Amino acid sequence: MPYKIVAEECTNCAACETECPNDAILEKKGTFIILAEKCTECVGHYDDAQCVEVCPIPDCVVIDERLPRYAA
Amino acid sequence: MQARIIPIFENKPAGGCGATGGGGKSSCGSAAGRGDLSPEVWEKVKNHPCYSEQAHHHFARMHVAVAPACNIQCHYCNRKYDCSNESRPGVVSEKLTPELAAKKVLAVAAEIPQLTVVGIAGPGDALANPEKTFKTFQLIQNSAPDIKLCLSTNGLALPDYVQTIQDFNVDHVTITINMVDPEVGERIYPWIFYKHKRWTGRDAAKILAERQMEGLEMLTSKGILVKVNSVMVPGVNDDHLVAVNQAVKSRGAFLHNIMPLISEPEHGTHYGLTGQRGPSAQELKALQDKCEGDMNLMRHCRQCRADAVGLLGEDRSQEFTTDKVAEMKVHYDAEARKAYQAFVEKEREDQEAAMKRELSGLAEDAGHANVLVAVATKGSGRINEHFGHAGEFQVFELTAAGAKFVGHRRVDHYCQGGYGEEETLETVISAINDCAAVFVAKIGLCPKKDLEQAGIEAVEEYAHQYIEQSLVAWFKGYLARLRSGDAVAVERGQGSLRQGAFVA
Ligand code: SF4
Numbered sequence: 001m002p003y004k005i006v007a008e009e010c011t012n013c014a015a016c017e018t019e020c021p022n023d024a025i026l027e028k029k030g031t032f033i034i035l036a037e038k039c040t041e042c043v044g045h046y047d048d049a050q051c052v053e054v055c056p057i058p059d060c061v062v063i064d065e066r067l068p069r070y071a072a
Numbered sequence: 073m074q075a076r077i078i079p080i081f082e083n084k085p086a087g088g089c090g091a092t093g094g095g096g097k098s099s100c101g102s103a104a105g106r107g108d109l110s111p112e113v114w115e116k117v118k119n120h121p122c123y124s125e126q127a128h129h130h131f132a133r134m135h136v137a138v139a140p141a142c143n144i145q146c147h148y149c150n151r152k153y154d155c156s157n158e159s160r161p162g163v164v165s166e167k168l169t170p171e172l173a174a175k176k177v178l179a180v181a182a183e184i185p186q187l188t189v190v191g192i193a194g195p196g197d198a199l200a201n202p203e204k205t206f207k208t209f210q211l212i213q214n215s216a217p218d219i220k221l222c223l224s225t226n227g228l229a230l231p232d233y234v235q236t237i238q239d240f241n242v243d244h245v246t247i248t249i250n251m252v253d254p255e256v257g258e259r260i261y262p263w264i265f266y267k268h269k270r271w272t273g274r275d276a277a278k279i280l281a282e283r284q285m286e287g288l289e290m291l292t293s294k295g296i297l298v299k300v301n302s303v304m305v306p307g308v309n310d311d312h313l314v315a316v317n318q319a320v321k322s323r324g325a326f327l328h329n330i331m332p333l334i335s336e337p338e339h340g341t342h343y344g345l346t347g348q349r350g351p352s353a354q355e356l357k358a359l360q361d362k363c364e365g366d367m368n369l370m371r372h373c374r375q376c377r378a379d380a381v382g383l384l385g386e387d388r389s390q391e392f393t394t395d396k397v398a399e400m401k402v403h404y405d406a407e408a409r410k411a412y413q414a415f416v417e418k419e420r421e422d423q424e425a426a427m428k429r430e431l432s433g434l435a436e437d438a439g440h441a442n443v444l445v446a447v448a449t450k451g452s453g454r455i456n457e458h459f460g461h462a463g464e465f466q467v468f469e470l471t472a473a474g475a476k477f478v479g480h481r482r483v484d485h486y487c488q489g490g491y492g493e494e495e496t497l498e499t500v501i502s503a504i505n506d507c508a509a510v511f512v513a514k515i516g517l518c519p520k521k522d523l524e525q526a527g528i529e530a531v532e533e534y535a536h537q538y539i540e541q542s543l544v545a546w547f548k549g550y551l552a553r554l555r556s557g558d559a560v561a562v563e564r565g566q567g568s569l570r571q572g573a574f575v576a
Pocket residue numbers: 003019020021022023024025034038039040041042043049050051052
């Protein structure tokens with residue numbers, strides 16, 4: 001559950017949206033957000049978080065410290 | 073600086089006019105702007121304004137920005153803004169949905185019958201957004217099947233979509249290829265995203281290079297035209313681009329367009345921020361000459377801003393902003409467009425025939441004379457622009473073979489709001505000071521005198537007539553005047569080039 005998108009950094013390029021295996025990313029009022037309840041940190045799908053890997057902006061997709069890490 | 077387009081096949085006979093090998097130089101001296109293209113390729117590209125200067129007079133193209141995502145990172149791109157490779161850096165293009173994009177295309181096509189080509193290019197990569205790209209193509213095809221489609225890509229995803237590209241009848245693909253050697257590539261691309269993984273360094277560059285070559289080969293084997301763009305980065309890939317030229321030539325790409333790196337620090341790109349400079353005009357030209365072997369071709373790429381709309385230097389994109397398009401009622405009239413295109417076809421034949429007629433007797437007179445002249449035009453192949461309103465001058469070379477387009481020079485309008493400015497006139501003169509004459513629809517008395525003092529004859533008598541025919545007619549008279557001593561050939565300047573992207 002714990003990835004989030006830092007809205008000020010996001011360019012709305014939508015690259016992450018198509019890569020997420022859980023359809024956890026969507027556009028809302030012009031910025032992209034991650035639905036925490038759907039995000040599995042890509043566990044069970046890929047070795048690396050797809051949104052982090054594809055995002056062109058450093059430190060734009062980050063761990064959401066307020067939430068517990070995903071446990072399968 | 074203008075990019076020059078280099079045809080990268082040689083020794084193909086051009087149009088049965090006794091073309092010889094030797095760097096592919098064609099001996100037809102054709103005014104049709106076809107450079108060294110083979111008849112089949114010419115047939116495909118003749119109405120494409122990006123590939124032929126002559127087509128630029130009659131036809132327009134537009135890009136729609138529906139594909140903002142990208143699957144690689146280039147050091148010359150700041151993704152917070154734009155794909156600097158495909159458009160003017162720092163200018164944020166509007167992002168469109170496929171539905172809005174298709175509507176925009178129809179709105180523009182209804183208003184501007186000259187529109188023949190729609191492309192999907194940066195910001196982003198057309199094939200990193202396959203759903204949006206092909207959805208847009210489909211919508212356009214459904215309502216305007218006469219419009220040609222093209223796309224630009226970095227090539228990483230290309231092999232996966234070659235079949236789809238063919239199914240959609242896309243007839244031109246541009247691939248940006250900056251290297252074939254991963255050692256060079258790792259200094260251009262910090263990473264790629266491929267097979268659900270971020271790759272960096274040499275591995276990333278190796279995958280990218282292999283995918284680009286594979287995609288290029290697949291496209292050309294299906295007969296789809298491929299142009300290759302390369303960004304010249306001094307000290308990184310400048311010498312290496314000769315090898316790139318060889319590699320893409322041997323795989324069947326039909327044009328190679330080498331563009332200078334644009335890297336101002338304020339664009340915030342990696343290169344901009346680390347002080348990587350772009351090439352000088354001389355360096356660019358030296359490299360182009362090394363790749364080219366022959367100068368006889370298309371040199372009209374204006375590095376257009378991606379979202380520009382209109383013909384030659386005109387930008388009507390403000391009439392077609394997202395908000396305005398969303399409101400518009402669009403009436404698409406295929407018949408009117410067909411009629412316009414038939415008219416253009418006829419005009420072009422007339423122009424070519426007129427030039428050929430005019431050529432008779434020239435060869436004996438001209439000998440080895442070689443004269444540059446400038447033309448003010450707003451398109452249609454005619455001398456139809458007022459000197460003071462010209463945003464660019466087209467430069468033609470006059471020789472025994474006739475008139476040949478060799479480039480354009482951008483200038484500020486001399487006449488801003490009705491009065492001329494002395495300073496602008498000076499820069500206009502320095503932009504065309506290598507020319508013996510400037511052809512205009514009209515010119516004021518004062519600028520005419522100043523031009524004369526600078527050794528440039530202002531010619532109004534061919535106003536609204538065909539460019540090439542008029543130039544040849546004038547040339548004959550000029551040669552006669554030289555012989556009789558009424559005119560003298562003078563030492564001329566270099567003609568200064570202006571930096572930056574052009575708007576249309
Ligand atoms: S980490 Fe994986 S599952 Fe979570 S939002 Fe990113 S791509 Fe989707």
